[in-house]
Amino acid sequence: MPTAAQQSDKRLLLTTQNLSIGYGKPLVSAMNIEVRAGEIISLLGPSGIGKTTLLRTIAGLVSPLAGEIKSKVAKRGGIGYIPQRLGLTRHASVAHNVELGAKVGLPWALPFKRAERDQRVLSAIKSMGLEEKMREPVRRLSGGQQRRVATARTLAQRPNLILADEFLGELDATNVALVLDAVNRLVAQGSAMIMVEHHEERAREIADRIWRIVDGKLLEEVVEVAVEKVVE
Amino acid sequence: MRRRLLFAIAILVISAWLLLLELVGDDLGRLGNGFDNLLVFFEESLWPPDWSVLEARSYPKCEEGVELFCSVAWIGMVETIKIAFIATAFGFVGALLLSAFAAKNLMPLWLNIPARIILAAMRSLPSIIWAILFVIVIGFGPLSGVLAMTFYTVGYLGKLQYEAIEGMDNSPLEAGRAMGLRSDEIMIGIVIPETSNHLLSQLLFMFEYNIRHGTVIGIVGAGGIGYYINMYLKFLQYDKVIALLLIIFLVVVLIDLLSMAARSFVTEDGDVKRPSWFTVLRSPTKAASHHHLDESE
Numbered sequence: 001m002p003t004a005a006q007q008s009d010k011r012l013l014l015t016t017q018n019l020s021i022g023y024g025k026p027l028v029s030a031m032n033i034e035v036r037a038g039e040i041i042s043l044l045g046p047s048g049i050g051k052t053t054l055l056r057t058i059a060g061l062v063s064p065l066a067g068e069i070k071s072k073v074a075k076r077g078g079i080g081y082i083p084q085r086l087g088l089t090r091h092a093s094v095a096h097n098v099e100l101g102a103k104v105g106l107p108w109a110l111p112f113k114r115a116e117r118d119q120r121v122l123s124a125i126k127s128m129g130l131e132e133k134m135r136e137p138v139r140r141l142s143g144g145q146q147r148r149v150a151t152a153r154t155l156a157q158r159p160n161l162i163l164a165d166e167f168l169g170e171l172d173a174t175n176v177a178l179v180l181d182a183v184n185r186l187v188a189q190g191s192a193m194i195m196v197e198h199h200e201e202r203a204r205e206i207a208d209r210i211w212r213i214v215d216g217k218l219l220e221e222v223v224e225v226a227v228e229k230v231v232e
Numbered sequence: 233m234r235r236r237l238l239f240a241i242a243i244l245v246i247s248a249w250l251l252l253l254e255l256v257g258d259d260l261g262r263l264g265n266g267f268d269n270l271l272v273f274f275e276e277s278l279w280p281p282d283w284s285v286l287e288a289r290s291y292p293k294c295e296e297g298v299e300l301f302c303s304v305a306w307i308g309m310v311e312t313i314k315i316a317f318i319a320t321a322f323g324f325v326g327a328l329l330l331s332a333f334a335a336k337n338l339m340p341l342w343l344n345i346p347a348r349i350i351l352a353a354m355r356s357l358p359s360i361i362w363a364i365l366f367v368i369v370i371g372f373g374p375l376s377g378v379l380a381m382t383f384y385t386v387g388y389l390g391k392l393q394y395e396a397i398e399g400m401d402n403s404p405l406e407a408g409r410a411m412g413l414r415s416d417e418i419m420i421g422i423v424i425p426e427t428s429n430h431l432l433s434q435l436l437f438m439f440e441y442n443i444r445h446g447t448v449i450g451i452v453g454a455g456g457i458g459y460y461i462n463m464y465l466k467f468l469q470y471d472k473v474i475a476l477l478l479i480i481f482l483v484v485v486l487i488d489l490l491s492m493a494a495r496s497f498v499t500e501d502g503d504v505k506r507p508s509w510f511t512v513l514r515s516p517t518k519a520a521s522h523h524h525l526d527e528s529e
Binding site (some may be wrong): 074077083087088090104141159 | 356403404405406407408409410411412413417421422425426428429
């Protein structure tokens with residue numbers, strides 16, 4: 001568990017000032033948050049309260065109603081977004097989807113970088129155990145496999161900030177471990193992650209901090225860790 | 233619910249009938265004689281079709297090994313298919329470009345509106361009017377046909393395509409945008425594969441449509457089998473006309489079968505059990521048990 005001093009040492013990725021979000025009328029207002037490299041934040045709250053809207057606003061898909069976001073994250077390839085419905089190109093192959101991640105992750109896709117890109121795609125697919133499904137269209141895969149494809153795409157991208165919307169959703173225990181292990185490796189290398197979660201217990205296990213939306217306000221809580229977290 | 237639906241259909245049909253009466257008035261009585269006329273016309277002029285259109289023309293002299301290759305039907309049909317193919321290919325590419333600009337979920341409104349106006353303009357003139365315009369400008373022949381059909385194809389296919397693009401799932405688009413993919417990467421990497429089923433079926437439909445319309449634009453001198461149809465119509469050789477029409481029908485059916493085979497690569501049909509004739513003819517429960525039997529095999 002990093003101490004408060006260590007925490008402030010970590011590179012600041014994103015801050016907001018008096019941020020208000022919503023469509024037309026505000027769902028959550030006056031947020032002053034900061035996200036640092038190497039931390040995982042769980043976002044909790046009942047349905048329809050603005051969790052997804054917050055992720056979409058940070059991802060730049062929705063404009064803030066008020067306030068501003070100061071981001072040091074690269075415009076291209078800096079954010080890895082896994083929406084609730086995963087955002088995969090269902091009619092294209094697994095490899096095609098993962099390659100989209102590698103494409104923005106390695107911005108200068110010059111011919112001599114081609115080998116590096118292919119290497120990234122392959123290792124991401126392998127680490128998710130999808131080698132045999134590489135050429136299959138995503139629509140033929142099961143829900144759990146599709147979640148692994150979305151994770152592999154993010155792995156190949158290596159973004160600074162991962163935004164994941166309930167992406168552990170319907171995974172079984174083995175797959176949760178596989179996916180979390182991969183995410184933890186990225187975070188250890190300096191990425192940050194904000195993830196919407198429904199299970200409070202699981203959120204506490206995974207995250208360094210918890211954001212909770214209550215009555216249109218964002219409350220923050222630092223998770224006290226009893227057992228040391230296993231990070232490679 | 234069902235009664236309301238029946239009521240709505242009844243109102244629709246009755247109002248259309250009243251409109252028809254108002255429009256044509258007493259002419260409706262002529263329909264009775266029409267059928268007798270049709271019988272006479274069919275017996276005396278149309279049937280049997282004159283298949284001499286499949287024999288080599290007397291002039292110019294046939295230099296091919298197979299006589300069919302020098303026949304009116306072959307020469308006309310091949311030219312029509314060539315015109316349709318070229319126009320569909322060029323039209324498809326043009327339509328894809330314009331429809332990307334016209335789709336509301338890809339581009340801002342200030343690009344949507346001009347793209348849609350261009351597409352509407354190209355579509356609002358039917359291909360035969362385009363053909364007349366091009367024949368006036370560049371003269372008789374297949375080039376006018378190709379240009380006329382390409383114009384119409386861009387307008388018509390473009391509309392179908394931007395509607396297919398707007399109907400696609402938003403979530404891959406959002407993921408791609410958040411990741412920072414450029415517009416061209418989103419188009420090539422996400423939109424085209426995601427809408428491939430629609431794009432392919434529309435492309436094949438357009439090809440078939442262009443072949444059917446190749447018969448019409450030939451009439452104004454823009455090349456293809458329509459040129460010969462027009463010629464036989466002028467000389468009142470209706471039995472030759474019907475032979476050519478039957479050949480066009482055959483080609484259209486063939487293309488339809490071809491398109492069914494091509495589309496099976498991208499549809500989700502392959503994931504579901506296809507009903508066989510055997511199961512279609514049986515009751516649903518029996519058919520279902522047949523499928524279950526299959527699965528346990």
